[in-house]
Amino acid sequence: MKLVSAQSNRPEYSPNSGLQRHLISDLPTAADIRPYLERIDANRWYTNFGPLVCEFEQKITALLSAADPSPNHGTIHSTTMTSCHLALEIALRLVGVSPGGKTLIPAVTFPGCALAVQHAGGEVIFGDVDPSQWVLTPETARLVAQKIKLAAVMPTALYGIPLSAIAWDEFSRDTGIPVIIDAAAVVEKQEILQNGLVAHSLHATKPFGVGEGGLLVSRNQDIIARARRSSNFGMIDRVTQIDGTNAKMSEYHAAVGLAQILRWPMIKQKRHEILGFYKKHLKPFANIVSLHPAIDKAVVSLLMLKFKQPVIDKIAYTEGVPLHRTYLPPLYHHPFFAGVPVADKDGNLLPGDNSLKKKTTHMTNSEMMHNHIIGVPFHPFLSEDDIAFVTLTIQRLARNGGD
Ligand SMILES: Cc1ncc(COP(=O)(O)O)c(C=O)c1O
Numbered sequence: 001m002k003l004v005s006a007q008s009n010r011p012e013y014s015p016n017s018g019l020q021r022h023l024i025s026d027l028p029t030a031a032d033i034r035p036y037l038e039r040i041d042a043n044r045w046y047t048n049f050g051p052l053v054c055e056f057e058q059k060i061t062a063l064l065s066a067a068d069p070s071p072n073h074g075t076i077h078s079t080t081m082t083s084c085h086l087a088l089e090i091a092l093r094l095v096g097v098s099p100g101g102k103t104l105i106p107a108v109t110f111p112g113c114a115l116a117v118q119h120a121g122g123e124v125i126f127g128d129v130d131p132s133q134w135v136l137t138p139e140t141a142r143l144v145a146q147k148i149k150l151a152a153v154m155p156t157a158l159y160g161i162p163l164s165a166i167a168w169d170e171f172s173r174d175t176g177i178p179v180i181i182d183a184a185a186v187v188e189k190q191e192i193l194q195n196g197l198v199a200h201s202l203h204a205t206k207p208f209g210v211g212e213g214g215l216l217v218s219r220n221q222d223i224i225a226r227a228r229r230s231s232n233f234g235m236i237d238r239v240t241q242i243d244g245t246n247a248k249m250s251e252y253h254a255a256v257g258l259a260q261i262l263r264w265p266m267i268k269q270k271r272h273e274i275l276g277f278y279k280k281h282l283k284p285f286a287n288i289v290s291l292h293p294a295i296d297k298a299v300v301s302l303l304m305l306k307f308k309q310p311v312i313d314k315i316a317y318t319e320g321v322p323l324h325r326t327y328l329p330p331l332y333h334h335p336f337f338a339g340v341p342v343a344d345k346d347g348n349l350l351p352g353d354n355s356l357k358k359k360t361t362h363m364t365n366s367e368m369m370h371n372h373i374i375g376v377p378f379h380p381f382l383s384e385d386d387i388a389f390v391t392l393t394i395q396r397l398a399r400n401g402g403d
Helices: 032-042 052-065 084-094 111-119 140-145 165-175 222-228 249-287 354-360 364-371 386-400
Strands: 075-083 100-104 123-127 180-182 197-200 214-217 303-308 372-377
Touching: 032 052, 032 249, 052 214, 052 249, 075 084, 075 222, 075 249, 084 111, 084 165, 084 180, 084 197, 084 214, 084 222, 100 140, 100 214, 111 123, 123 140, 140 165, 140 222, 165 197, 214 222, 249 303, 249 386, 303 386, 364 372
Parallel strands: 100 123, 180 197
Antiparallel strands: 075 214, 197 214, 303 372
């Protein structure tokens, strides 16, 4: 592999540049939020589905509906939550995951997904991912479902890249197994399932951040009404009718959400621009590193690079660039999930009591991601010079990875 010497044309690195952290949140300023806070002062209504939460829900649902590529599949409904984690847990209970209900999730995702299944009483199974799409596919889920009875499948739209709603709807229709898409970072770009639920995170680290918050979305009005009730202890008129918890968004978070809706076109535009800089500066290195093939469909949340050569051991060679390994290692490496069974991409199951070594041999695609994928800084405060500097570091990382 021919590599240019990076040392000679290395740009000056300013310690005040956007390279201080791999992720810097892009939330509204105090001035942006002030008019909404004044409304809270006037209303003296702070939580329990106040006027700002209702307005935010109505506006974000309108935003999702305006972007809906399949309006003939039904009207979109949504309800706010305190987090995506609780949105997932509530969704799992609502689709019928009960004690012992086996739930397939990808091996490469946020640990909170596995915890949501466990907190809902379900038994987690980690499925291997597709080597080019990096996600759990309906094909793998079908193969697992032929071997064991699944209560639900919860794929993740990883790194802000949307999943095919059509493919997951087909899976659900053919098998009768409910699907919940964890589209934590994919507000607006994830098509809403015809059957099933989609959960979003409004955490500060996500492109549409409000601080802490979540959104549960579906075309089924009744399930969203029940989710809303579940987020308030399952109560109607202070009497608990169904299972529930406290997952209600406060008026303060809705204030940030309303300000964020106005900023959303600018947020998308800026992220698009940063992605463009990365594409331009990575072009000369196309023989050693690639982006996700569907990256253009995302409002990029985290930018991950796939190296031709394994780079897991080279993460130390970062030279002032804050690289990261979000969602890696795969969840079966986490000590807390050691007992969880794993299924390879052909649906072959390996019980959780096997050694990590055996699991790593079984889960070839998740291991490929573990060994070949690294995240680079991605946020709106990066300059083109920062990005040029990152890409030169990437080139050195690849060179240290051998050829
Ligand atoms: C894929 C995924 N799912 C779920 C969550 C949980 O989101 P929240 O922090 O809103 O609970 C996250 C958070 O980072 C995530 O990345």
